[in-house]
Amino acid sequence: MKTITLTIDEKTVEATEGEMLLWVALDNDIYIPNLCALKARPLPDANCRLCWVDIEGRSAPVTACNEPVYNGMVVKTGTERVVRLQQTALELILSTHPVDCGRCGKNKRCELQKIARHLRTKLKQKRLRDISKRLPIDSSHSLFSYDPNKCVLCGRCIWVCKEEQKVGTLHFAYRGFAMVVTAFGGAPLGEADCTMCGRCVEVCPVGSLIFKNAEK
Amino acid sequence: MQIIEREKLNQEIEDLKSQYGSSRAALIEILQNLQAKYGFLSGLVMQETAHALDIHPAEVEGVASFYSFFRTEEKQGKYVIRLCQTISCDMAGKDRVAQQLENELGIEFGETTKDGMFTLEYTNCLGMCDQGPALMINDRLFAKVTPEKVPQIIADCKRDFVKTDFPQIVPSVVQKKGPITENEAAVGEGLKAALAKSRVDLIAVIRESNMRGRGGAGFPTAVKWQLAGAAKSDEKYVVCNADEGEPGTFKDRYLLYEQTGLLVDGMTIAAYAIGARKGYIYLRGEYLYLKQYLEDFLKKRNNEGLLGSNILGKDGFSFDIELRMGIGAYVCGEETGLIESLEGKRGEPRNRPPFPVDTGFGGKPTIVNNVETFVAAALICAKGANWFNQNGTQNSSGTKLFSVSGDCEKPGIYEMPFGISIAQLLKEVGGEDAKAVQVGGASGWCIPRKDFERKIAFEDVSTGGSIMVFGPDRDMLQVAKNFMEFFVEESCGQCTPCREGNVQLLEGLEMLEEGCCSMSYLNELLKLGETMQIASKCGLGQASPNAFITIIENFKDEILGRVPTTV
Numbered sequence: 001m002k003t004i005t006l007t008i009d010e011k012t013v014e015a016t017e018g019e020m021l022l023w024v025a026l027d028n029d030i031y032i033p034n035l036c037a038l039k040a041r042p043l044p045d046a047n048c049r050l051c052w053v054d055i056e057g058r059s060a061p062v063t064a065c066n067e068p069v070y071n072g073m074v075v076k077t078g079t080e081r082v083v084r085l086q087q088t089a090l091e092l093i094l095s096t097h098p099v100d101c102g103r104c105g106k107n108k109r110c111e112l113q114k115i116a117r118h119l120r121t122k123l124k125q126k127r128l129r130d131i132s133k134r135l136p137i138d139s140s141h142s143l144f145s146y147d148p149n150k151c152v153l154c155g156r157c158i159w160v161c162k163e164e165q166k167v168g169t170l171h172f173a174y175r176g177f178a179m180v181v182t183a184f185g186g187a188p189l190g191e192a193d194c195t196m197c198g199r200c201v202e203v204c205p206v207g208s209l210i211f212k213n214a215e216k
Numbered sequence: 217m218q219i220i221e222r223e224k225l226n227q228e229i230e231d232l233k234s235q236y237g238s239s240r241a242a243l244i245e246i247l248q249n250l251q252a253k254y255g256f257l258s259g260l261v262m263q264e265t266a267h268a269l270d271i272h273p274a275e276v277e278g279v280a281s282f283y284s285f286f287r288t289e290e291k292q293g294k295y296v297i298r299l300c301q302t303i304s305c306d307m308a309g310k311d312r313v314a315q316q317l318e319n320e321l322g323i324e325f326g327e328t329t330k331d332g333m334f335t336l337e338y339t340n341c342l343g344m345c346d347q348g349p350a351l352m353i354n355d356r357l358f359a360k361v362t363p364e365k366v367p368q369i370i371a372d373c374k375r376d377f378v379k380t381d382f383p384q385i386v387p388s389v390v391q392k393k394g395p396i397t398e399n400e401a402a403v404g405e406g407l408k409a410a411l412a413k414s415r416v417d418l419i420a421v422i423r424e425s426n427m428r429g430r431g432g433a434g435f436p437t438a439v440k441w442q443l444a445g446a447a448k449s450d451e452k453y454v455v456c457n458a459d460e461g462e463p464g465t466f467k468d469r470y471l472l473y474e475q476t477g478l479l480v481d482g483m484t485i486a487a488y489a490i491g492a493r494k495g496y497i498y499l500r501g502e503y504l505y506l507k508q509y510l511e512d513f514l515k516k517r518n519n520e521g522l523l524g525s526n527i528l529g530k531d532g533f534s535f536d537i538e539l540r541m542g543i544g545a546y547v548c549g550e551e552t553g554l555i556e557s558l559e560g561k562r563g564e565p566r567n568r569p570p571f572p573v574d575t576g577f578g579g580k581p582t583i584v585n586n587v588e589t590f591v592a593a594a595l596i597c598a599k600g601a602n603w604f605n606q607n608g609t610q611n612s613s614g615t616k617l618f619s620v621s622g623d624c625e626k627p628g629i630y631e632m633p634f635g636i637s638i639a640q641l642l643k644e645v646g647g648e649d650a651k652a653v654q655v656g657g658a659s660g661w662c663i664p665r666k667d668f669e670r671k672i673a674f675e676d677v678s679t680g681g682s683i684m685v686f687g688p689d690r691d692m693l694q695v696a697k698n699f700m701e702f703f704v705e706e707s708c709g710q711c712t713p714c715r716e717g718n719v720q721l722l723e724g725l726e727m728l729e730e731g732c733c734s735m736s737y738l739n740e741l742l743k744l745g746e747t748m749q750i751a752s753k754c755g756l757g758q759a760s761p762n763a764f765i766t767i768i769e770n771f772k773d774e775i776l777g778r779v780p781t782t783v
Binding site for chain 2: 084153174176
């Protein structure tokens with residue numbers, strides 16, 4: 001593995017050639033908003049459309065999670081067009097996400113809060129209409145509860161359940177705006193074939209999957 | 217009793233596995249067969265299928281619930297009536313047909329009659345835009361349906377179509393032929409000429425023709441073939457994208473049925489050029505009525521030595537084509553969504569790179585080309601590159617098949633050179649009084665009258681063939697709404713901008729309809745649309761706001777300040 005040098009926001013950093021830019025930046029304390037990426041995952045989906053960056057020589061911004069680094073790469077994380085793309089993605093997510101942080105179990109640990117702070121924007125977005133869905137909350141599981149309304153459809157829980165734990169209980173059903181994370185047949189998670197590993201809750205970036213016992 | 221049922225089901229799944237294979241890629245075909253047999257995919261059916269293919273039932277449900285032609289909740293009727301709701305059929309009067317269907321059957325859309333005979337559903341574009349309103353009943357298609365014809369159609373269903381006046385396959389209307397459509401006789405000729413050349417020389421001919429992909433994106437065909445040909449792999453694939461789902465497009469329907477020989481020639485030539493031994497035709501579920509015909513055709517080609525081993529006596533050149541059916545998902549017209557579907561998965565487009573020419577079906581180098589591209593390639597091999605590129609413009613060579621529908625005197629298929637102006641085309645089709653033309657389908661652009669001198673070509677207004685004409689009295693807000701409803705239904709949902717953005721745009725149009733949308737909010741939505749064009753993951757998502765943006769920008773005066781109609 002070849003060590004290379006690249007520049008992110010005028011900071012020179014070292015990395016292994018071919019590593020994904022998002023992780024290189026985060027490892028060097030340069031924050032890039034992200035929701036769906038998982039470091040262990042070899043082929044990221046790049047679905048949340050938040051981790052935009054500008055790379056010298058490229059005509060349009062690219063997503064950092066699936067952009068391999070190379071020697072001499074010059075990256076800018078805060079250009080005007082990058083921020084605009086990130087802001088729009090965040091606003092779209094928040095237009096379906098009930099914002100009630102004070103009463104949310106993920107308050108102060110939520111990735112959406114972190115992204116909003118980074119973009120210096122409010123969580124209660126006013127630009128777009130509220131199109132949240134008001135689906136029932138599933139509290140059937142002994143270990144955690146699941147609020148599909150807060151879900152940002154990042155797919156992290158599905159990936160750890162299937163690829164890391166080799167269980168595969170969770171999946172995406174339906175498509176488009178109706179797409180939802182669910183167990184087979186829409187069964188309450190308390191009745192699904194769960195091994196109680198809790199990994200899905202650990203990787204949830206928002207307050208959708210929350211441990212009932214907050215100490216855990 | 218239940219145990220016997222389960223054993224029977226398992227036996228059926230085993231039989232299907234021996235027919236379609238036991239790999240993940242067989243999942244969709246197995247589900248299609250089971251749905252045909254049981255009327256829907258029950259929990260038990262999905263569980264047993266999952267067990268047989270050694271995957272989690274959740275994964276089967278993920279696939280089954282993705283495609284609009286699969287049903288997981290309740291049994292469908294013996295006859296599923298799917299009425300096209302897309303713009304051309306809408307303009308041709310689908311609402312009255314819908315009303316009469318409800319009247320005759322005593323059910324509403326989304327319901328099944330108590331006797332289990334009929335299910336009534338809406339569907340998106342059936343590819344009959346020039347002969348609408350259209351509806352599909354199981355594997356039959358009905359064109360130019362009027363409220364008066366509805367009772368007869370239902371009566372024919374009840375008699376299992378033993379005797380019916382409606383044709384099994386509705387003929388295409390070709391209004392203007394050209395070099396491509398006139399060349400039925402050349403079947404086999406292009407293939408012979410191609411096999412006499414080296415692979416390098418063959419691709420050089422395609423390069424010289426300057427042909428760009430006929431599906432709409434316009435990628436140079438020779439470059440695609442060259443890249444796939446150069447990729448190192450002993451397994452490569454040729455895929456024909458016959459998922460003609462772009463609203464207002466119906467020219468592939470014609471080519472698939474009337475120029476089948478040239479299509480298969482073209483695919484075989486491509487296989488030779490890149491070194492593939494296997495090909496797939498991915499046929500949209502809406503064209504189910506062509507399945508048997510195409511399967512018989514492929515069998516015939518095999519018997520004639522034009523498919524299979526040592527084709528036309530060429531030592532060591534073998535190629536087979538398999539037909540695969542789509543199940544109602546526009547997004548599978550995007551080439552990586554199509555490949556995912558071929559692999560038995562949800563049709564969610566992939567990140568690019570890697571590109572299919574490098575990492576395609578099953579991770580192997582794959583070319584995906586449009587039906588028309590293969591047909592044209594076969595003719596180019598038969599008649600030479602200059603025969604093709606003497607027509608068209610420098611950047612958009614050749615003639616193109618246009619599917620023309622909407623408010624014009626002579627809707628149908630027109631073959632005309634790239635580079636003609638919209639005004640010229642309108643004159644040809646009898647639509648001179650149009651106030652706007654949608655070029656490129658729902659994902660294309662709305663061109664207003666003042667811009668009718670613009671040219672149809674990749675360098676100006678590009679299209680995969682769809683041309684929809686809007687007459688002086690059309691309500692452009694309703695047109696925009698129909699397009700956005702289409703995208704909300706057809707977005708795969710994986711990426712944020714397309715999944716949420718299209719819902720926001722549609723909500724905005726509903727506000728305009730109610731007369732309660734401010735100019736500043738409308739401008740926010742236009743900005744949102746522009747961001748979606750950059751931020752969405754795939755071509756579909758990036759193109760989804762095009763119609764919204766171009767209609768709003770050109771028809772603000774008509775759209776703003778509506779007085780709401782009382783309901």
